[in-house]
Amino acid sequence: MALRISLKPALPLIPLLPGLSLLGVLGVLLRDGHGGGISVLQQFAAGAVQPSIDPIVLGSLLKGLQITLVIAVMSWGISSVLGVGLGLLSSSTFWEIQAGVRWPAVILRRWLAPLRAVHELIWGLLLLQVFGLNGWVAICAIAIPYTVLMARVIADQVDCHVSPAIPVLKGAGATPWAVMLTGLVPPLAEPISDHIGHRLDCALRSALILGVFGLGGLGTDLSLSLRSLQFQELWSGLWMLAIAMVVLDRLLRTLRSWSRMLILPVAMASPWVALGWGTQLDLQLAWPVAEWSMVVGNLIDGSQGFNAALEISWPGVIGATVWITLIAGCVATGLPPLLLLVWPSQASLRLQGVVWGALRLIPAPLTALLLLMLAKPSLALAGLALGLHHGGVMGRVLIDDIRSTGLGSAQTMKACGAPNRVSWLYGPLADVSRAYLTYATYRLDVILRDTAIIGMVGGAGLGWQLMEALSSFHWWLVLWIVLISAVLTLLGESLGERLQGSWNSRAMAL
The missing domain is CATH 1.10.3720.10 (MetI-like)
Structure with a gap:
């Protein structure tokens, strides 16, 4: 009787797998890239020191x-x-x-x-x-x-x-x-x-x-x-x-x-x-008076609501939003452990802390505008901009977890003759992988909500449609987009909770 052996990736390898998405993103950037903004980016970098x-x-x-x-x-x-x-x-x-x-x-x-x-x-x-x-x-x-x-x-x-x-x-x-x-x-x-x-x-x-x-x-x-x-x-x-x-x-x-x-x-x-x-600071903090007449007046006619729902191709818009979320989630999850293994040492943790702090510092819309100087608008570009910003958060979580658990496992494996990268991969990274993946599933919910601020880069997604509807005071369309966004976010939360339960409960062999 033949034995069936199910092969599973080792636990510390799973946080690295989303990093494969960077190959596809880089391919899109090379296809859509242009050199017109390189000089501008050089000025941007020079502004950091001056x-x-x-x-x-x-x-x-x-x-x-x-x-x-x-x-x-x-x-x-x-x-x-x-x-x-x-x-x-x-x-x-x-x-x-x-x-x-x-x-x-x-x-x-x-x-x-x-x-x-x-x-x-x-x-x-x-x-x-x-x-x-x-x-x-x-x-x-x-x-x-x-x-x-x-x-x-x-x-x-x-x-x-x-x-x-x-x-x-x-x-x-x-x-x-x-x-x-x-x-x-x-x-x-x-x-x-x-x-x-x-x-x-x-x-x-x-x-x-x-x-x-x-x-x-x-x-x-x-x-x-x-x-x-x-x-x-x-x-x-x-x-x-x-x-x-x-x-x-x-x-x-x-x-x-x-x-x-x-x-x-x-x-x-x-x-x-x-x-x-x-x-x-002379900040206007007097409680404002609401002006509901324009909003309510546009929502009274129910027939406009039905027509507004037909103005958008919802499968395409929702698909673009989900695609941006997946790209950003993979970049944010896979980038920190990849960078950790490029130079695995205690000294590199301090340098990586600076890198992740810089990515958190620059808002995602500004990151997107900088990337637009190098490539044409696309969903991959929007996902990369959002993923880099949230990668700063995930990188901080990874470093904090490693520091709290200590480097004893890496030192033990190195003493047994294991190479440095292998010691870090199956030592500190293995120790924190389950908690890191659990937080990554929660972060995916946040990224899904944040597509509202980054959809403008790809010219697609619910965020882009919302900006267009607000600029034209199309309140029925605004209402539909907000409702769809809320439903999509709640579905994402439900899926995230199941994934978190899976990471917390499932035993995965090294």
């Missing part, structure tokens, strides 16, 4: 950076506080402890899901049409999806960290709130505080993206500088942003080293600090 020191330029950039920080800090504080509260209410464990039922958590989760499926840029552009240009538009555009995303993470953490002490405490007659504080809070303090701190960096980048699309702050200054090819001014702003990101990261690390319980009180106080800061 940024503008004009006092007027620096003053304008500094004010833009402060506005971006105010928007980021205020939206971060609001979304953190509301997200923790809604996360508890969305947890089945919370309702089971409080009332012995689970159905309120299920209903609340279903109600909140569409809110997080809409990208913050889409929220910003929609609110801009209703409320006009106002500081609260950018703040609410970030706070709405971030609150619901935070609630989802908190609810998942609460339901996954059910302490065995909870039934004992309930059996001993402890009150529901005593059970919560004793059985849930201690194991949840570390992961929740880490996630809240991570969301501040995300909020800063989101505020920058909103500025790129005209909602004010440093992003607007960077976009104008790039479009006018003033690279020295552009790099002055990028260096300011880099310093701000490093300072915020150090402050959060110091805060967590003191006590992880301090992060939530700081988040609660941050909106009030940001409000006072924004007032000093």
